[in-house]
Amino acid sequence: MDFVAHLTGTYDFPGGSALVNPYAFQNRAGGSARALLTRDGELAVYELTDLLAGEQAPAARFPLPWPGWRHGVHSVSPDRSFAVLSGQRSVRAVDADGTTRWTYEHGCWDQRVGHSHTGDEHQVCPGIESGSCRVSDDGALVWAHVVTPEEYEEVWVVLDARDGRELARLPLDSVASGSGHLSHPDGVHMGLSVGMGQDGVLVYWGRWDGTRLTVHQELNDGLDRILIDVHPGHPGFLTVEHYGNDLQLHALDGTVLAEADAPPAPDEEHPQWDWSCGFLDADAVLATTGVEYADGPEECGTWLLDGRTLEIRGRIAYPDGADPGEVRPLGDGSWLTYDGETGSVRRWTL
Template sequence: MDFVARLIGSPSVPGVRALLEGSVFESGGHEQRRVLLKHGAELAVHDRAALLAGERAPETVFPLPWPGWDRGVHSVSPDSTFAVFSGQRSVRAVAADGGTLWSYVHGCWNQEVGHAHTGDEQQVCRGNASGSCRVSDDGRLVWAHVVDSEEYGEHWVVLDARDGRELARWELDSAASGSWHTSHPDGVHMGLCVGMGQDGALVYWGRWDGETLAVHDELNEGLDRVLADVHPNHPGFLTIEHNLNDLQMHALDGTLLAERRELPWDWCCGFLDGDTVLATTGIEFSSDPEETGTWLLDARTLEIRGRVTYPPGTVDSVARPLGDGTWLTHEHATETVRRWTL
């Protein structure tokens, strides 16, 4: 069965490719009301609805604390009063005027054991690894993926958002090239996906109850699952196999709930709404028109409901579902984003 896509907007947005990455959307779990975009030495906080309606002016702008550091995934508090930056050697909370609120120092993401630092923390060392951080949806915690200062192992830490004090930590079995956090809509759990390049990926779900940090890492035996999205209404979450061979739905403890193979899936997929998964195939790795397209799947069983058809010549990219019944594509040659619904 075919489903017809209806165009509802075509705003021109600087840094358009970032809008197809889940890490730029923040706030309220799956609601994703804000978009965080880096522009030069600044992190711009946009209201998602306004940005997609063509409003380029951000609501708030935070200066990046480290000249020359262009890696890491950063976060902003729910009330936009402070941002938390994942740096090469620290996690730093910054006010809108650029003032440092606190700094949590960790090892260097350079990953060259024993290398010397010259100068202060402003120096950026060579290397291509980085971590990430995320302010919890209630604004009380900061979750951060960091490197240990002594052993150079990686840890997942929970910090007090008021002063950066470490509340808990969990040792990870990762050697990251990068990572990102996903806030669960239950307001309690935080997801972490660690990408390790050709070595695979790891998925963790954590919960801090004020005394104990509990972490689910049951999916990581094969090093082959990438966290794609979390369901807006129940604890399930969606992953894609590292080599793009299948999509899977899981419970928070890693239990497999559903699986879909058959097609050459692309990296960009997620929940169109509570009942539907939207996924693309063949954009990255197939030239077969029968294998290339946008597909609708049942959100619980991953059974294929049908294929989405677009007006001729309008789409040549993967699709990013927004969870509200709409999704984004973009033109490779321009800064134009297209927003669609069924």
């Protein structure tokens, strides 16, 4: 059966296309989501409730300290008093006026072995590889995916948010093109998804108890699952297979709780899910097909799935008859799409 999408709002502001990226949002346990947009040399922080109410001015702005560096995934503290920025050769905590609180230096993400630097901290090397960082929901920790100065080894580190002191680290078997963090709604676990291009993906769930770092990495045998979203009500998370062959719902230890193949599509021998999916609310998942390789919106499909079994309930029909493509479910029963022709973001409900 079809479900009809109802347009509840249209929003126009610079950089809106980034809102369909799962790592543009920084969800907080027990709080509303935040959108973090990088533009014009700054990190702009929006409270999603304010943004959807029509407020176009960001709740906070943080200047980026590295002119020319356009990669990395950044984060902001729960009280918005400081941001933590993922640079090419360091992770840096800064105040809104640009004052540096602390710097955690690491190796250069440019993979050329032995290349030199001028000593200028603003120098940007040609490499496009990058890491990411995330402030914990209680503001006490910073989780960061970085590379060591020696041997170009990638590591996942836990830092003290007060001074950047390293508390723990986990060596990774990755050669990343980029990564992103997702905080679990339990306020304790942190997820990391490391993309390695055609070589696959690695997924980790970590917990720091003040003494010991515990990490689940059971999904990594096949190097083929992308961490997309976490369930708003129970300790489960959603992944899509690297090439879109299936969606899976997992327990924190990686156990597969449910699985869904993509629905049949005309002229497709092996239909595939896109990376555009997530929890619409506690009971439903929204996912798309055909977006990545579509010649137009008429070839795309948006689907409603059961949030616990991943059984396909039906297809979403839009008022104009054309599917807008990528979706970003917000977990409250609504979702966002981006209109590339008008540059506007739209919010929908069923």
